[in-house]
Amino acid sequence: GHHVSSQRVRIRRRELRRRSNIDNFSSSFLHIFKSLVPSEDEITKQEQLLFSLKKLVNKEWPDAELHLYGSCANSFGVSNSDIDICLAIKDYEISKLDILLKLADILESSNLLNVQALTRARVPIVKMMDPVTGISCDICINNLLAVVNTKLLKDYAQIDERLRQLAFIVKHWAKSRRVNETYQGTLSSYAYVLMCIHFLQTRDPAILPCLQGMEVTHKVIVDDTECAYFDSVEKLCNFGVRNKESIAQLIWAFFHYWAYCHDYTNNVISVRTGSIISKQAKDWTRRIGNDRHLICIEDPFEVSHDLGRVVDKFSINILREEFERAANILQYDPNPTVTLFEPY
Numbered sequence: 001g002h003h004v005s006s007q008r009v010r011i012r013r014r015e016l017r018r019r020s021n022i023d024n025f026s027s028s029f030l031h032i033f034k035s036l037v038p039s040e041d042e043i044t045k046q047e048q049l050l051f052s053l054k055k056l057v058n059k060e061w062p063d064a065e066l067h068l069y070g071s072c073a074n075s076f077g078v079s080n081s082d083i084d085i086c087l088a089i090k091d092y093e094i095s096k097l098d099i100l101l102k103l104a105d106i107l108e109s110s111n112l113l114n115v116q117a118l119t120r121a122r123v124p125i126v127k128m129m130d131p132v133t134g135i136s137c138d139i140c141i142n143n144l145l146a147v148v149n150t151k152l153l154k155d156y157a158q159i160d161e162r163l164r165q166l167a168f169i170v171k172h173w174a175k176s177r178r179v180n181e182t183y184q185g186t187l188s189s190y191a192y193v194l195m196c197i198h199f200l201q202t203r204d205p206a207i208l209p210c211l212q213g214m215e216v217t218h219k220v221i222v223d224d225t226e227c228a229y230f231d232s233v234e235k236l237c238n239f240g241v242r243n244k245e246s247i248a249q250l251i252w253a254f255f256h257y258w259a260y261c262h263d264y265t266n267n268v269i270s271v272r273t274g275s276i277i278s279k280q281a282k283d284w285t286r287r288i289g290n291d292r293h294l295i296c297i298e299d300p301f302e303v304s305h306d307l308g309r310v311v312d313k314f315s316i317n318i319l320r321e322e323f324e325r326a327a328n329i330l331q332y333d334p335n336p337t338v339t340l341f342e343p344y
C-alpha cells in the first residue's frame with residue numbers, strides 16, 4: 001500500500017531528474033557495440049574448427065554430434081572469445097568421465113595444443129587450443145540444456161536489435177569492472193544476458209515478448225525438463241517498434257533499475273514468465289547449503305536454478321556498488337562512454 005506507492009513516487013522523481021541529453025550518447029555506445037562484434041573472418045574460422053573436430057570425433061563415435069553453445073552461438077559473443085562445444089552422445093556404454101578422457105586422448109594425438117581434461121569441474125570439460133585458427137575451446141559432454149538455452153537467447157536476439165546492443169555494453173562493462181567472474185562470486189555472462197532480456201520484457205511498451213508464454217512451436221525434452229516456447233521469431237520483428245527508447249536511455253535505465261529499483265529482499269527476475277516473481281513462491285528465502293539467493297535470476301528452463309546463487313554476502317555489495325557507480329556515471333559524468341568501462 002503506502003510503502004509501494006511512495007517507492008513509485010521516488011522512482012518517478014529520479015527519472016525526472018535524469019539528464020536530458022542522455023540520447024546524445026547513443027551513437028558512441030553503438031560505435032563501441034560495433035567494435036566488439038566478431039568479424040566474418042572469425043566466424044569462418046570457428047566453423048572451420050568445428051568441422052575438423054566433427055571429423056575427428058566421428059571416427060571414434062560415428063553417431064555423436066557436436067553443437068556450438070554459449071556466446072559463439074547465442075549471438076552475444078564478442079570478438080576473440082573462446083568457443084564452447086557440446087559433444088552429444090546417445091546411449092553411451094562408457095561413463096561420461098571415460099568419454100572425456102578418451103576425447104582428450106583423441107585431441108592430444110591430433111595436432112591440437114594444450115589439451116587438458118578438467119574432470120572435477122562443476123561442468124567437466126576438455127580444454128584445448130587449435131594452432132591452425134588460433135581459437136581456444138572448451139568441450140563438454142551431453143550438456144544439452146545449455147544447447148537449448150543458447151537457442152532461446154539467440155531467438156530473443158533476433159526480435160529487437162536493442163537487446164544485442166544492450167547486452168554487449170553490459171558484458172563489456174562487467175568484464176572491465178571485473179564483475180563477470182563466477183569463481184569470485186559475481187555473475188556469469190549468461191546471467192547478465194538474462195537480466196537484459198528480462199529488462200526489455202518489462203519496459204512499457206515492452207521491447208521483447210515472453211516467448212515461453214506464447215504458442216509452442218519448438219519443444220524438446222532434456223533430462224526430464226520440458227523446454228517449450230514460440231521460436232518463429234521472424235514473425236515478431238515489429239514487436240518492439242512502439243517503444244522508441246534509444247540505446248543510451250536503455251543502458252541508463254538498466255543500471256538505474258539494478259542500482260535503485262530492484263527489490264533484492266523479495267524479488268526474483270524471471271524470463272520464463274516475463275515478470276518479477278517472489279522469492280517466497282520459489283522458496284528461495286533462506287540459505288540452503290551454499291545457495292544464498294542474494295540476487296535472484298531464475299534459469300528459464302531449469303527453474304530450480306538461481307543464477308545468482310554464486311553471489312555471497314561480500315560480492316553482493318561489490319555488485320551493487322558497481323551498479324550504482326554505473327548508474328551515477330550515466331546520470332552525471334561528462335564522458336560516460338569512457339568512464340563506464342574504466343578498468344577496475
Ligand code: CTP
Nearest residue numbers: 069070071077078081146147149150188189190
Ligand atoms: N550456462 C548455463 N548455466 C550457467 C552458466 C552457463 O546453462 N549457470 C550455459 C549457457 O548456455 C551459456 C553457456 O553455458 O550460454 C556459456 O556460459 P558463459 O560462459 O557464462 O557465457 P558466454 O555466453 O559463453 O559468455 P562469454 O562471452 O563471457 O564467454
Ligand code: MG
Nearest residue numbers: 070071082084
Ligand atoms: Mg563462453
